[in-house]
Each structure stands twice: as structure tokens, then as C-alpha cells.
Amino acid sequence: MTAADRPLAKPRPIYLNLMAIRQPVPAIVSILHRISGVLLIVAGIPVLLWFVGASLASPERYAAAYGALTSWFGKLVLLALAWSVFHHVLAGIRHLLLDIHVGLDLAPARRSAAVVLVVALLLTLACAVRLW
Amino acid sequence: MHKLAVGAHYGGWDWLVQRATALVMLAYSVLLLGIVLWNGGLAYPVWKGLFANGAFRVVTFVFMAALLYHAWVGARNVLMDYAKPTGLRLALMIAVVALLAAYAAWTAQLLWGGA
Numbered sequence: 001m002t003a004a005d006r007p008l009a010k011p012r013p014i015y016l017n018l019m020a021i022r023q024p025v026p027a028i029v030s031i032l033h034r035i036s037g038v039l040l041i042v043a044g045i046p047v048l049l050w051f052v053g054a055s056l057a058s059p060e061r062y063a064a065a066y067g068a069l070t071s072w073f074g075k076l077v078l079l080a081l082a083w084s085v086f087h088h089v090l091a092g093i094r095h096l097l098l099d100i101h102v103g104l105d106l107a108p109a110r111r112s113a114a115v116v117l118v119v120a121l122l123l124t125l126a127c128a129v130r131l132w
Numbered sequence: 133m134h135k136l137a138v139g140a141h142y143g144g145w146d147w148l149v150q151r152a153t154a155l156v157m158l159a160y161s162v163l164l165l166g167i168v169l170w171n172g173g174l175a176y177p178v179w180k181g182l183f184a185n186g187a188f189r190v191v192t193f194v195f196m197a198a199l200l201y202h203a204w205v206g207a208r209n210v211l212m213d214y215a216k217p218t219g220l221r222l223a224l225m226i227a228v229v230a231l232l233a234a235y236a237a238w239t240a241q242l243l244w245g246g247a
Contacts, residue, residue, distance in 0.1 A: 045203070
């Protein structure tokens with residue numbers, strides 16, 4: 001009996017539904033690396049340029065910009081951007097280490113992905129505590 | 133199949149650019165952190181003085197150039213993976229280029245516009 005004739009123990013998946021597949025931690029870190037990067041392009045860079053511009057223009061415009069950033073909504077935006085920076089930079093450093101063959105095996109790669117995910121969230125939490 | 137080692141745009145150049153620009157940004161971040169620590173925080177006169185310094189302006193512009201190039205390579209990768217119809221992909225890529233060019237102009241204005 002060849003492998004092709006053997007009855008299947010259970011039906012094989014015939015499609016790849018991303019919502020139905022349990023994603024391993026490195027995959028989650030990878031997609032969040034992309035999402036945080038896109039967030040930084042559409043919101044992080046303009047907020048940074050706007051705030052630096054206001055801070056250099058005059059003490060009054062700095063005070064106004066500071067007020068906007070520390071409003072309830074401003075703090076939420078700041079927190080989302082802080083997480084984006086933390087996650088993106090940490091995931092990026094992990095990438096650079098993988099490039100020079102540090103932690104390339106499956107177990108350490110999974111561990112470092114978990115570290116990136118958790119440390120970025122902890123740093124964001126620290127920012128949240130500091131902001132409120 | 134005959135493959136070109138260089139200049140064929142298989143992605144090796146973008147791979148290298150993404151890492152080189154990341155290292156430039158990390159170096160600038162360390163420099164900025166060093167300046168903050170050296171001055172014991174960032175009081176307003178220190179902050180203003182920093183941007184009045186010609187060398188700091190140039191280094192800051194190099195950081196922004198690295199950031200924008202890095203953003204382009206990343207955005208292009210994302211669009212190549214998710215924006216499948218050619219017309220849509222092209223339109224989004226043009227939008228990204230326009231956005232990043234605007235950021236570059238804004239940066240130059242902040243640094244040398246005298247505002």
C-alpha cells in the first residue's frame with residue numbers, strides 16, 4: 001500500500017485561514033513589527049515633526065502643543081506611538097542579532113520573540129503610569 | 133538561470149539599506165540620550181541651543197534621511213505583500229513617496245527655515 005492509498009487519519013486543511021491558524025509568537029512579533037512601522041509612518045513622524053516645530057517656535061506654541069499631547073486623547077496617541085517605537089526598535093534589534101546568527105535556533109528565537117513582545121508592553125505600561 | 137550578482141534588484145540592496153539605516157537611527161538615539169544625560173535633562177535654553185548648532189542640524193537631517201529611506205523600504209515591502217492589484221499598488225506607492233517627500237521638506241523647514 002503506497003502513501004497515496006492510505007486513508008487519512010483526519011481531513012487535511014484545504015485552505016489557509018489566518019484567523020483559524022494559531023500563530024506562533026515570532027509570527028505575532030513579525031506582524032506587529034509591520035503594524036508598528038506603518039503607525040510610525042502615518043502618525044509617529046508627523047507628530048514628532050509637529051511637536052519639535054512647536055517647541056522651537058515659541059514658549060507659547062510649545063505650551064499649546066504640550067497641552068494637546070497631554071490631553072486625554074493626546075495621551076492615548078502618545079501611548080500608541082510609544083508602544084510602536086518600543087516594539088519596532090526591539091523587534092528590529094532582534095532582527096539584527098538574527099542576521100549575525102545570534103539566537104537563530106527555534107527555541108531561542110521563540111524566547112527572544114516573547115521577550116520583545118513582553119518588554120515592549122512593559123515599557124508602554126511604564127509610560128502609561130508616568131502619563132497618568 | 134543566469135543571475136546577476138549586483139544591480140539586478142533581487143532585494144539584497146534593500147535588505148542592506150534597511151539594516152544600515154536602522155544602525156544610523158540607533159546611533160543618533162544614543163547620541164541624543166547622551167546629550168540629555170550630559171545636560172541633566174532638556175531645559176528650554178538647552179533644547180533651543182541644540183537646534184541652533186549647525187552640526188546638530190546636519191546630524192539630525194542625516195537621521196531623518198535614514199528614517200525616511202527606512203520607511204520607504206518598509207512601506208514598499210508591506211505594499212508588495214498586501215496590495216496585489218498593480219494599479220492599487222502603484223497608487224499607494226506614489227502616495228507613500230509623496231508623504232515621505234513632504235516629511236523631508238518639513239524637516240528641512242524646521243532645521244533651516246528660521247521658524
